[in-house]
Amino acid sequence: MTDVAASSMAPRLLAGTATGQRLDFSQHVAVHGPLALPNRKGTPQFREQILNEIDASGLTGRGGGGFPTGTKLRAYIQGHRRHAMVINVMEGEPAAQKDSVLACYAPHLILDGAEILATIVHAPSITVAVARDNPAAFESLSAAIAERQARGKRPFDIKVVAPPSRYVASEESALSHWLDGGMSLPTFRESKPARLPVRGRGAIVDNAETSAAVALIARHGGTWFASGGINGAAGTTLITIAGAVADPGVFEVPLGTPVRDVLALAKPIAAPTALLLGGYGGTFVGPEALDRPYSRDGLVDIGGNLGAGVIIVFNSSNCIVAEAARIARWMANESAGQCGPCVFGLPAMAAELGKLAAGSKDPALERSLTNHFEVINGRGACAHPDGVVRMARTALAVAGDDVASHLQGRPCAASRNDTILNLPYNEGEIEWK
């Protein structure tokens, strides 16, 4: 587990965890104050009040979608009759650690938010999904539920489940499919937002950090939450900084903080030459991103996306082409194996990137890669192949001149260096059940 580091602002989501200690129920209440919920079903007034506060907070989904949470909740409440609340702590992105950190240090904040969300959508129970390879988060959340049950008069029905730890298993349709007794594979939906059936109910899936943010909004109000952000962005957020940094970890920052200041928290080893934003299915950006605010609006025009709150830092001793090839290979192995363009396209693309990284004089290589980007993009049931294309396309754009010398059969010296990425072994048999 990575360290929880304190940044310049007073932490909100990570309040009270600076000592590296897990907040049990009484410590949680001491730090955040008690949470007053009306009866289990909630009153219409309570629902309206919370939804208004969430709207005012400007909270957007922290799992990667970035959709306004208030809007999502209202649409869900109107569109479904029998509800099911699912909190997503899967964190399929191997670079991301923020949801695990929250679950391990402040599990009650996630559960508070889950109870509020379940109350306003009238879900009778809550399912918290933690990846099977994350026993620390699983145990922390299970212990938290036990602590609440030991104290509460009428405790909520909350259970923690452990779906397979695969990249695409954290996608909401895969997650609800597994909860419904199927395999944790994404499903094809004719239109979005689609119904996510779980045992005769339509599920709503919210990310762990989103849930924790709701717990803060219910206590302090939407305006207070929004005030955590700067440069026009609303709220604080958790980010995981990895790659070529001396002090990697999870940090809480005001949204809108200049990227340079965000990175300073993790102490980059050398001047960054490229950043991978969002995760392995994210966007490579060049050093021009350093002076931008870390927010959706601040990065949108250079193609940046906050994704699951990951920043991977690269410097001149890393070859972007070689790293992109490794990510593409890894992501190809993470395919659910359902859709042709993903099953065949990603390995083909990864092989071409591998050739490029090794330095190939094949004159057709560049054209064939560009062609594969076009052909693969948008043709899967989920956005997995699109993410790999985005990562690879932006990697080549950021690497620029280096790509040209790779194409002339002269790979850069950095391409012989080891990877700085966390890519768990994923060749061979896959467990989906």
Next chain:
Amino acid sequence: MEMRLRVDPVACDGFGHCAELAPEFIALDEWGYPILSPAPIPKQYQKIAEMAVNQCPRRALLFERLETAIRHKPIRKRV
């Protein structure tokens, strides 16, 4: 009602019957999976598109209705 084609990529196994029936607007990628035009199906190909949908062995080809925008005539207001 304007229609276009969509494919359920999970169900599709790349038989390629659709592209054989309607090469005018269904292409196959190098692995044999259909690439569909996002544009509405031209009137003269409507029948062929229906055949392609009905004859897909995996039932993976679907029609999708395109919502046409509602347009009201400008209302003349007295100033």
